[in-house]
Amino acid sequence: MTTTLSATQPQHDTHTELALAGVCRVVVLNDPVNLxxxxxxxxxxxxxxxxxxxxKHMLEVHELGRSVVWSGLREKAEAYAFTLHEWHLTAIIEPDEKN
Structure with a gap:
């Protein structure tokens, strides 16, 4: 008796992949240091x-204390937040409930 293995690939569900990856916002917060x-x-x-x-985003940060400057996949959001930190801006990542 011989067994054959199916060579079919699992189908990718892009919506599920996005949900697992997470959609996040990059938010810049006001600070008393930067001009x-x-x-x-x-x-x-x-x-x-x-x-x-x-x-526009700078004024939101200055007047409202925060501005959402980018929204997308978590990995890219983390990269943007890291880059903003290197420029000495205060940035956080938060889930984007809209997506």
């Missing part, structure tokens, strides 16, 4: 924001 012009510069360099978008 507003410096925060604008960092947003432009790290995220490629234009001047207007970078200023």
């Amino acid at each position: 507003m012009s410096y925060v604008v510069l960092v947003f432009k360099k790290v995220f490629g924001f234009d001047e207007q978008t970078a200023r």
Whole structure:
């Protein structure tokens, strides 16, 4: 008696993979140290924001104490948060309940 193994590959469920990977937000928090012009510069360099978008996020940080600057897969969010920390900005990652 011979046994044959099926060579079929399991199908990937992208929705499930995203749920497992987690969708997160990168949030920059206000701090009393960095100048507003410096925060604008960092947003432009790290995220490629234009001047207007970078200023909008900087003003949210300054006036509201926080700004969601990016949303996506957790691994990329962690990389962005790490990069922001290297630029001496206070950034956190939180789950994005919308996705």
